Amino acid sequence: KAGVTQTPRYLIKTRGQQVTLSCSPISGHRSVSWYQQTPGQGLQFLFEYFSETQRNKGNFPGRFSGRQFSNSRSEMNVSTLELGDSALYLCASRLQGANTEAFFGQGTRLTVV
Amino acid sequence: AQSVTQPDIHITVSEGASLELRCNYSYGATPYLFWYVQSPGQGLQLLLKYFSGDTLVQGIKGFEAEFKRSQSSFNLRKPSVHWSDAAEYFCAVGGSGNTPLVFGKGTRLSVIA
Numbered sequence: 001k002a003g004v005t006q007t008p009r010y011l012i013k014t015r016g017q018q019v020t021l022s023c024s025p026i027s028g029h030r031s032v033s034w035y036q037q038t039p040g041q042g043l044q045f046l047f048e049y050f051s052e053t054q055r056n057k058g059n060f061p062g063r064f065s066g067r068q069f070s071n072s073r074s075e076m077n078v079s080t081l082e083l084g085d086s087a088l089y090l091c092a093s094r095l096q097g098a099n100t101e102a103f104f105g106q107g108t109r110l111t112v113v
Numbered sequence: 114a115q116s117v118t119q120p121d122i123h124i125t126v127s128e129g130a131s132l133e134l135r136c137n138y139s140y141g142a143t144p145y146l147f148w149y150v151q152s153p154g155q156g157l158q159l160l161l162k163y164f165s166g167d168t169l170v171q172g173i174k175g176f177e178a179e180f181k182r183s184q185s186s187f188n189l190r191k192p193s194v195h196w197s198d199a200a201e202y203f204c205a206v207g208g209s210g211n212t213p214l215v216f217g218k219g220t221r222l223s224v225i226a
Contacts, residue, residue: 004156033213042218043203056213090156097211099145099164104156 002027004093004105012111018079021108025072025093031055032074033102034066037088046089049074050096078110086112115140115206119217126194127225134189134220136204145207146187147214148178152200160202163187174198199224 005024013019025032033056034046045058049068066076072093078085088109092102116139126132138144145164149157161172168180178189187204204217 006156031211035216043216045213045215048213050211055211058213092157092214099207099209101147101159101162102214103159104149106154106156109154 004091004103006089006091006105006108008108009106010109010111012113013081014113015081015083017081018077019081019110020075020077021089021091021110023074023076023091023093023105025074025091026103029093029095029103030072031094031096031100032068032072033092033094034074034076035090035092036060037090037107038086043090046076081112083112086110115144115208115212115215117204117206117215117217119202119204119220121220122218123221123223125223125225128196129193132189132191132194132198132222134202134204134222136187136189136217137185138187138204138206139185140206140208142208146178146180147205147207148172148176148187148189149203149205149216150174150200151203151219157203160189194222194224196224196226198222 007022031050033048035043048056052068063079068074088107090107091105094100118137147162148160163180201219203219205214207214
């Protein structure tokens with residue numbers, strides 16, 4: 001069974017630009033969560049989508065948004081990029097809810113210059 | 114809301130020595146607990162999980178963890194560390210009601226000869 005696939009693996013963007021990251025979950029998994037990982041803050045939860053609906057949301061500004069498609073693939077978008085948005089963005093897929101483990105992709109390394 | 118504390122930012126152990134990584138959680142009900150490992154530049158790999166039942170759980174790569182409700186702890190152990198265990202380790206807690214996983218800030222493990 002294929003794992004969680006995130007594309008692209010690396011991105012370099014300029015301040016003020018926007019970016020879209022993609023995540024394809026494990027087949028059959030309906031939940032996709034996004035995390036931002038930085039050396040100082042660790043893993044911070046951005047949002048979770050389940051069956052095309054946002055089920056949970058973390059404490060991030062509105063510049064961070066996401067969506068999920070009918071095939072469970074998810075995208076996250078960051079508009080008006082700031083230097084502080086440089087991070088590893090991780091996607092995790094779960095079969096359903098809290099009592100199922102999350103499987104992570106390898107992440108997208110975003111660098112904002 | 115749930116939270117996780119990993120008190121040790123960095124631990125160094127000798128190859129062949131035993132290992133214990135500490136994790137304390139805060140959650141009002143029975144938690145779902147996880148340990149993940151991350152190699153540099155990679156995503157997170159699940160080592161083990163606790164949902165219910167036996168408080169001592171076995172995972173992959175020879176790791177085990179013990180759930181102690183009275184101490185709100187879920188410490189990770191390994192009897193003999195290998196150089197390949199050098200990585201960052203994250204403890205995570207989830208709860209019922211489809212709450213998102215909340216991670217600790219991680220413990221970086223270095224292994225010396």
